[in-house]
Amino acid sequence: MQLKKILAKDMRQALLQVREELGEDAAILSTRSLATGGVEVIATLSPAPVVKKPTEAAAVPPPSVSKAEMGAMRSELHSIRTLLQQRLNGLAWEQFSSQSPLQAVIWERLSAMGVPGFLSRQLLTAIKPGKTLDQVWKQVLGSLVKALPVLGHDPIEQGGVFAFLGPTGAGKTTTIAKLATRYVLQHGPQDVALVTTDSFRLAAHEQLRTLGRILGVSVRIVDNQHSLDDTLESLGHKQLVLVDTAGLPSHHPEQQRQLTLLRDQPQVQKWVVLPATSQAQVLRAAWKTCSTADVSACILTHLDEACVLGDALALTIERDLPVVYETFGQSIPDDIALAQASALVKRAVALGRRQAAVPVEKERLMTEYGSQSPAELRVAGLN
Template sequence: MQLKKFVAKDMRRALMDVRQAFGEDAAILSTRSVEGGVEVVATPAPASPDKAAEFNAANEPSVSKAEFGAMRSELNSIRSLLQQRLNGLAWDQFARQTPAQAAIWERLVAMGLPGNINQRLLDLAGQARTLDQLWRQTLSALVKMTPVHSADPVSTGGIFAFLGPTGAGKTTTIAKLATRFVLANGPEEVALVTTDSFRLAAHEQLRTLGRILGVTVRIVDNQHSLGDTLQSLAHKRLVLIDTAGLPSRHPEQQRQLSELADQPQVQNWVVLPCTAQGQVLQAAWKTCSTAGVSGCILTHLDEACVMGEALALCIDRAVPVVYETFGQAIPDDLAVATAQALVKRAVALGRAQAATPVDRARVMNNFGSQPPSRAAAAKRAAI
């Protein structure tokens, strides 16, 4: 293992020397005060256990894989603590230099927005004389950044497929949109299709809806491909396709996504539940995007604690929000999405979260997780 001593007049300078020599992944083994400053012993990021064993076999004393694994775990813990400390130093520096922007940052964190979006918003907001003015400018920037469809595409007809995880609200959203269309145009020009050919309950739910509305219902299975089914419904003005919410590696998921990708006349929308964590939303997007996604629907807004993670995904992926849903009532509790309404709801949820003090560690990590431009500058200033 490569070890090196760094002596500097203070800890901040020593840590900077360590990073310059070994990079951001360096591990600190020990620190102590010495005459004229501090001494830090550090090592580069550990290699894999197998490579370490090979190295140690030729360089006595030899270290076992188990011992090396324990050492690497301890070094990673030290590195994590060091990163938290650096995040804290960067945040404190930022808060001292620009207290109004720091206050806005905390509000954005309470809304669930990630650091990269927060940085962009503050850059776009620019300067302001008061905190309230800066907040209004920040929200105005968020409205402009939020992509929306700004129309009701289902009202004019077409073929639309609804993708997303189980429980996202796909079938309920289809029921709302189909009911609205039937009330305005009658049932003769509407058809419902499901690609979920292995869950009986899914068939029955859609068939029940079809009987209530008096519309055609078709099932895609081994005997009836999606292409053939859609061709048989070419005379219908509106076709809504329900899909199964399955893990990304499930063979049925790959089959239905592949079939949808082969039908360019179908508009694929991903249904994102705002009650889900950001990682779940990102995984859903990654899976569904293979079929080609032209829009999204944000659901369960009445049950959500924050909306920032869902909005951030839409902003980062440039996928417009088509509808928002906020309850189970059919055909109500659904609206064409507008950026102003989405941001207003996100602010209201964030205000409820901010009723209790925002966790300091969460704010610091949010600030430190952003791309280098702002956080790195603050870290360099802090050091």
């Protein structure tokens, strides 16, 4: 076995040198930070095993590997890969913290807000040198406010047809109730209509019918006897039409049919309702599903129940998806407001401070930071 000790100023240079001297098949045996600065890496390139051909008399078929043994081998390789990746993440974070302590503090604050790594790295690249921690923090938050897309005006006041998409429990019907009630209180019920495409749940019909009776507005149901085209055409004289939709799984055939029907209605503005209480994967899945209907904006709901807002804000920035409203309670019509970038970021910071009171898991920080360093992972053969 050939061993090689590599000394370099940082992990990136060390891994590049390992690849240059030992090739792509090199394995990292150990790594450590040096007191004098830099890192030490011990790597090896094991020679390929020599397979001797058995004599004709002693020739036997090669022993077969059972599925259980193969599974154990794969599990062990996965464990080794995971341990090595954790170690590389740890070294990357330690190096970052020692070389850029101010930026590391900012990264921890953003992480407490739920801001994902890719957005944290973008925000940190705009930092100007020679500033204090407070100055840098204000600059980062200012950059976040500028990056956050918001509509900036109340489209409901102008009238039109609006469809609300999103997963079950996102708050679509409650948001419709708030907007419809507010409009009726200001302009009366004669020019308002409510429509539902949810023909799967009786409770959904009853909830909207009850709201319609309370407000004194028309309620229509899209089903096999009443198409969306015909329904919207019959309501063409109404100033404001709010369309509730069924929150179905993305693979459900009726979900795709529903989205296709809405996409074929260019006069309808489609908004996706995103619950701020959901994890990043759920938010992204909701947007991906609804985006096929040409979604133009979003509404952030359940802000009063959210622990962090970073994931939701990052999605709107990444997809350039303007936020129209934010909702923060069940009270109708009070707990809704026009989205303002500064207010959303302020709320995200406040929630982040609560999270910061709980000790941040160092392993999560290291993993998050390490995931934004693809070059090191590629060199080590982990990508």
